[in-house]
Amino acid sequence: MSHTKPTILFASTTFSEAPWIARIKSCAPERVVVTKPDPSVEYALMWKHEHGSLKNLNQLKVIFSLGAGVDHILDDPDLPNVTIVRAVSPDLTARMSEYVVWQVLDHHRKGRHFRALQQASDWQNSDYQPAASAIKVGVLGLGELGQDSAFKLNALGFDVSGWSRSPKQIPSIDCHHGKDGLDTFLSQVDILVCLLPHTEETTGILNQVLFSKLKTSGPLGAPILINAGRGALQVETDILTALDQNVLGAASLDVFEQEPLAAHSPLWAHPKVTVTPHVAADSDPDALIGKIIEQMIAFENGEQLQNLIDLNLGY
Ligand code: NAP
Ligand code: GLV
Numbered sequence: 001m002s003h004t005k006p007t008i009l010f011a012s013t014t015f016s017e018a019p020w021i022a023r024i025k026s027c028a029p030e031r032v033v034v035t036k037p038d039p040s041v042e043y044a045l046m047w048k049h050e051h052g053s054l055k056n057l058n059q060l061k062v063i064f065s066l067g068a069g070v071d072h073i074l075d076d077p078d079l080p081n082v083t084i085v086r087a088v089s090p091d092l093t094a095r096m097s098e099y100v101v102w103q104v105l106d107h108h109r110k111g112r113h114f115r116a117l118q119q120a121s122d123w124q125n126s127d128y129q130p131a132a133s134a135i136k137v138g139v140l141g142l143g144e145l146g147q148d149s150a151f152k153l154n155a156l157g158f159d160v161s162g163w164s165r166s167p168k169q170i171p172s173i174d175c176h177h178g179k180d181g182l183d184t185f186l187s188q189v190d191i192l193v194c195l196l197p198h199t200e201e202t203t204g205i206l207n208q209v210l211f212s213k214l215k216t217s218g219p220l221g222a223p224i225l226i227n228a229g230r231g232a233l234q235v236e237t238d239i240l241t242a243l244d245q246n247v248l249g250a251a252s253l254d255v256f257e258q259e260p261l262a263a264h265s266p267l268w269a270h271p272k273v274t275v276t277p278h279v280a281a282d283s284d285p286d287a288l289i290g291k292i293i294e295q296m297i298a299f300e301n302g303e304q305l306q307n308l309i310d311l312n313l314g315y
Contacts, residue, residue, distance in 0.1 A: 222249030
């Protein structure tokens with residue numbers, strides 16, 4: 001009887017291979033790891049793989065996304081019909097909450113305004129600073145990332161609400177759900193944080209119609225948008241129009257319709273926009289690989305995989 005362990009494929013067009021391969025080898029020294037599709041591959045660890053490259057992998061059993069989102073996998077028209085597991089890790093979650101808290105606080109405490117005053121050596125301290133409790137932060141998406149961000153914002157004193165597909169009851173968070181619950185949710189929000197996955201239903205959800213439903217009477221003057229979900233959720237021309245018409249007061253964007261963001265995009269230099277290059281929550285091999293190998297071992301022992309994707313829902 002052969003004791004050869006299943007071959008693992010590492011496939012990414014954007015992650016640097018070396019730290020991932022090193023981590024796989026240190027967690028599972030007995031396993032063969034390849035970086036090019038090979039007929040013996042049974043597991044694929046992927047982040048933005050080359051579309052079509054999995055087509056002839058007849059032994060492939062499980063795809064592990066190296067990120068929380070799986071749109072980069074489901075977009076492949078030649079994707080084999082196999083189980084997909086996504087990354088869920090306290091490290092990834094903590095990184096996203098850091099980003100969200102950073103951006104919410106920057107808008108709440110008028111970071112752009114004070115940086116501009118400093119540039120002009122201008123001492124002005126008569127501006128009213130609202131308390132965190134006077135600001136309603138609404139989180140679109142109450143999954144792994146959205147819930148942790150919501151809790152941490154709530155712990156800082158913000159009044160936090162959230163919106164999800166299915167109904168939820170979460171202590172201290174005002175929960176709304178479904179298409180019917182969206183308008184009421186939006187009408188109360190001063191700072192909108194988007195942590196939705198990209199699916200057929202969420203594509204383009206951050207548009208002019210949605211922005212026009214946000215609360216206009218809040219202490220920040222105009223509602224703020226923070227999107228770290230996916231670029232395909234946002235209509236960038238609508239964001240620019242909304243900013244120029246003061247329908248939105250400012251935006252922090254970590255994700256974009258096209259990545260990298262084109263050098264000519266007006267978002268780069270817009271005075272009301274904070275751009276970060278899809279770094280809100282980086283995937284760290286040291287944090288993710290151990291759990292993936294544990295899942296492989298559990299799977300080989302006939303146990304249930306965790307963090308499975310529902311292909312009908314697309315997340
Ligand atoms: P998750 O646990 O699957 O949570 C997704 C949330 O979105 C759930 O609450 C879900 O509702 C809700 N949702 C999905 N479709 C919806 C719809 N049509 N209407 C209303 N709510 C809907 O995902 P996660 O781990 O929190 O990650 C969320 C996303 O963050 C990822 O998919 C990825 O795109 C993004 N992300 C970005 C970065 C970055 O660096 N910028 C890093 C990591 C992740 P239910 O609870 O009812 O299912
Ligand atoms: C990053 O964008 C992720 O989906 O983890």
